Amino acid sequence: MFGNAEAYDRFMGRWSRTVAPLLVDFAGVPDAGRVLDIGSGIGTLAFEIAKRVQGLHVIGIDPSKEFVAYAMSRNPFRDRTSFQVGDAQDLQFADGTFIGSLSLLVFNFIPDPERALREASRVTQRGGRITAAVWDYGELMRMLRAFWDAAGDVDVRAEKFDEKHMPLCRAGELSQLWKQAGLENVHEQPLDITMRFDSLADYWEPFFLGQGPAGAYIRRVEADHLPLLRSAVKRRLGLASESDAISLPARVWAVRGTVPAH
Numbered sequence: 001m002f003g004n005a006e007a008y009d010r011f012m013g014r015w016s017r018t019v020a021p022l023l024v025d026f027a028g029v030p031d032a033g034r035v036l037d038i039g040s041g042i043g044t045l046a047f048e049i050a051k052r053v054q055g056l057h058v059i060g061i062d063p064s065k066e067f068v069a070y071a072m073s074r075n076p077f078r079d080r081t082s083f084q085v086g087d088a089q090d091l092q093f094a095d096g097t098f099i100g101s102l103s104l105l106v107f108n109f110i111p112d113p114e115r116a117l118r119e120a121s122r123v124t125q126r127g128g129r130i131t132a133a134v135w136d137y138g139e140l141m142r143m144l145r146a147f148w149d150a151a152g153d154v155d156v157r158a159e160k161f162d163e164k165h166m167p168l169c170r171a172g173e174l175s176q177l178w179k180q181a182g183l184e185n186v187h188e189q190p191l192d193i194t195m196r197f198d199s200l201a202d203y204w205e206p207f208f209l210g211q212g213p214a215g216a217y218i219r220r221v222e223a224d225h226l227p228l229l230r231s232a233v234k235r236r237l238g239l240a241s242e243s244d245a246i247s248l249p250a251r252v253w254a255v256r257g258t259v260p261a262h
Helices: 005-027 044-052 065-073 113-123 142-154 156-161 173-180 200-209 212-218 223-237
Strands: 033-038 056-062 081-085 098-104 124-135 184-197 246-258
Touching (some): 005 044, 005 065, 005 124, 005 200, 033 044, 033 113, 044 056, 044 081, 044 098, 098 113, 142 212, 142 246, 156 212, 173 184, 184 200, 200 212
Parallel strands (some): 033 056, 056 081
Antiparallel strands (some): 124 246, 184 246
């Protein structure tokens, strides 16, 4: 689903690069030490952390060899940022290796997020902070909401693929997971952005890159039904003309919590 790193960058890169600074601010990263980027993908969060705090070394882990290679090939902070293939559910690091751990737009895709959070807690020092964020797929990630609502208008089968069914994407779900894992000082809040598209084509064409559930779904749509879906998307976006610029709000739910000191 996310095997093509360049395609993912074209589809979601603009989004992750906009959210990453907000998550770093929310996390309150320390001034020095090693931090873990869980599900580092194309390197967006790791690069933002390294850009902000020169005293930190960021280690990113991702299950995709292609994503790791892509991030390494574009790494502007090679002395302070590294990437390796790894499983968030089975981290190959000693206890207390990191002063903090972060994850951007990934936790809802991990098969066993509870196990991944236990692993993050294990490798994070006592008193260290674990921070994550996921899209509000059900309501306020308007780019995807408009797409799935339009798909539902023209295809009754779209409902079962709709990303609103994603785990951990609703208010309170991340914080509940953090508390269940025994983390302290748990705080969750929304982080909001706005994304601009130059035209309907700028919005529409990245869906054909095959990335994420929406990209997988659109590949299932018969070619003669694609104009219907495109028209439904245009209606959902409220566009009078396909050349009109589009500004869409988006929300992530962010959570942070502290590993107990004892």
